[in-house]
Amino acid sequence: MRQVSIVGIGQVPVQKVYSESLRWLGATAVRQAMAHAGVDQVDALFAGNMLSDELQNQKHLAALIADEAGLFGIEALQVRAATATGAAALRMAYLAVASGEAELAVAVGAEKMSEGAATPALAKALDTKQEVAAGATLISKNAELMQLYMEKHGMPEDGLVNFAINAHQNALTNPHALFHKPISAEDVLQSRFIVPPIRLLDCSPICDGAAAVVLAPSQAARAYTDTPVHILASSVATDRFRMADRSNPLALEAAALSAQKAFQRANITAEDVSLYEVHDAFSIMACLLLEAAGFAAPGYGWRLAADGEIVLQGKVPIATMGGLKARGHPIGATALYQTAEIVQQLTGQAGPNQVPNAQVGLLQSVGGAAATVLTHVFGV
C-alpha cells in the first residue's frame, strides 16, 4: 500500500448564508486546493455532502462539482456517513491514492444549510423507524448523553462551558471561521435551552461552507509542495446503530475502536498527539470523544476543559481554529476544514493559532449519534 500525503488545501470562509450556489462553493474549494498544490488536473474527486437531496434537490453532486470546476472526464463519486460525511470523502480519496488507482485525488466537502429546513433532514442520521418516529433529533440524542453524563459523573451545570469558550477564542483569529466574537461562561449558561440540558451555546451553528484537500502518493508529494502532510492512518468503525441498544452509551465505542485502529496503524499513542480536531458539534460530544480517544478516563473529559488543558498551549489543544462550534459546522465540509486546519498547524502556518511544535494531528468525525466514527492521524 502506498503512503499518502496532502499537498494542497482550500477553504471557503464559512458564512451563515452564501448567495452563491452549493456547486459554486464546492468547485471554489476544489480550485483553491488545486491552485495551492500547483496542479490544474486531478484523476479523481470524492465529494462529501449530507443535505443536498432535501435542500438543493440535487442527488448527483460529485459529477456536478467536477463539471463546475472544469474537470471534465475525471472520476467523481459522492460518499456519505451522515454527519461524518466529510471524513468519508477524505477516506475514499485516501483509498484511491493508496491503492494506486489515482495519482492525484481531491476530497471536497460542501454544504449549504441555509436553503431550507436543515434540522429535520439532519435527524435522518438517526433510525427513522425507531428513533425519529419517537421524536428524536440529533440535539435530543446529545441532550440524553449530557443528562446521563451529569448524573453518572456528577458534573456541575457549568462543567462544559470551556469547550464553547475555547472554540470561540480560537475562531477569533481564523479568517475562515463563522464567528469572530469571544464568549464567556455567563454567555453559555444564560443562553436559552434548546433541549435541556443543552443550551444554544452548547451547539454548533447551521451554516454554509466548503473545503477541499489534494492527495498524492507520499513519494511524489514534494513535486507539489515543500511541506507535505502525511496521512499516517485512516480508519472507520461503527457501533450499535441505536443508542438504546448500547450497553454504555457514554463509551462511544465506534470512536474508541476507530481511534485504537488508527493509533496502532500510525504507531502512536494519545500522548503523541499535538492537537486534536474533535467533533464538537455539541460540547458533550467533545467531552465524550476526549475520553473515547484516550485523553481522559471516563468521567474526566470535562475536567480537561475545566482545567484549561484544551487551549492552544494546553495538554490537548482542541478546536484549534474554532472547531465546529465557532468555525462552523457545514456538515459535509466540516472534516475537510479540519483536515486543512491540521495541515496549517503541522506546517507551522496557523498564525496566531499555532500550536507550539505541532507534529501529530488527530481528527475524529462523528456520524449521527456516533453510530459511525472516522479517525484520521496526520504527521510531518
Add this chain to the structure above:
Amino acid sequence: MRQVSIVGIGQVPVQKVYSESLRWLGATAVRQAMAHAGVDQVDALFAGNMLSDELQNQKHLAALIADEAGLFGIEALQVRAATATGAAALRMAYLAVASGEAELAVAVGAEKMSEGAATPALAKALDTKQEVAAGATLISKNAELMQLYMEKHGMPEDGLVNFAINAHQNALTNPHALFHKPISAEDVLQSRFIVPPIRLLDCSPICDGAAAVVLAPSQAARAYTDTPVHILASSVATDRFRMADRSNPLALEAAALSAQKAFQRANITAEDVSLYEVHDAFSIMACLLLEAAGFAAPGYGWRLAADGEIVLQGKVPIATMGGLKARGHPIGATALYQTAEIVQQLTGQAGPNQVPNAQVGLLQSVGGAAATVLTHVFGV
C-alpha cells in the same frame, strides 16, 4: 496494488413491492453473500442507495445495514453516483481491498422504490437548476436522445424493440427477476407513450431489491471459493454534466472514456467480451452504450439488436439475466445484481441463461443522463 476477486454473491428476488424494510433487504443480501463466501465477518461494508433520503427518510444507511446484519464494529460507508450508485459501492469495496485496508469487503446495493414518489427523486440526478427547473426528467432526457438518434441515423420506429424482447426472454428463467413473461414487438409498439418517442416497454420498472458481493484479495480468494471471479478493471469517468453542453450527446463520452480506461487496464478489447451487462434503463441507452463501448459504430447499435446479435447465443449477449428492463432496476442495487449475474455466467452457474464459454464479463453503469459512467471488467 493487490488484485481483487469476488468470492460470494447474494441476490434478493426483485419485487414490485416488498413489505419488509429497506434495511432488511440490504442486510439479507449481505448475509446471503457472506454465507455464499462462507464467512461470518467482514472488515468493511460499502452501501449503494439512491433514494432513501426521500423515500425512507433515512440518511445513514451503511451503518444501519451493518447493524441490521449483525456486523458490529466494522467500517461502513455509503457511496453514490445517482443511478450508477451500485457500481460506485462496488468500486469503493474494490479500492478498500486493492489498497490493503480491508481483507474482506462487502458491496451491497439496496433500494425500496415502492415507498413514495420515486420519479421526482430520480430527476435529482439531473441539474436541478438548469434541467429539472425546465421540466426535465430522466425519461425526458432519454426521449431526447432517442429522438435525436432516430433523426440522425434514420432508425425506424421499431428499431429498438429487440432490447426489451431480449431482456424479457432472458428474465423468464432468472428466479431473481421481476418479470417472467415474454413480450413481442407488438407489445412494445402498442404500449403507451411515456415521453414520446419512449413507450412504456422501452423503460425499466420501478421496483424493490437488494444484492451484494463479497470481495477478497485474489491471492486469498480460493480460501473462500473454488470459483473466484477476478475484477480485471474498475474505472469511472464523467462527462459535461448537462446534455445540452455536450457537442454530441449521442456519443456518451463518459461511457467511452471509462470503457477505454477499463479495457486498457484489463488488457482486452471489445472482441474479448463474452457478455455485457449493459445499463438498459431505457432501450436507447443500451443502444448508445453498445456504440460507446466499441461494439458497434455510431448509428449501428440498434442493428446489433435488430440482427439478433444481443441474445445469449449472439455476438454480444446483453442483459443475460433480464437486464434492468426485466430483472428490474432497483437503482442502488442494480449494478450489484449485474455483478452477481456476471459471476454466475463466468462460473458456469447461469443455468438456462448460460452464455457459452463465458470468459470475460463487462458491466457499465450510467449515472443520470450519463454524466457519470462506471465500467467494470470481470474474468476467470
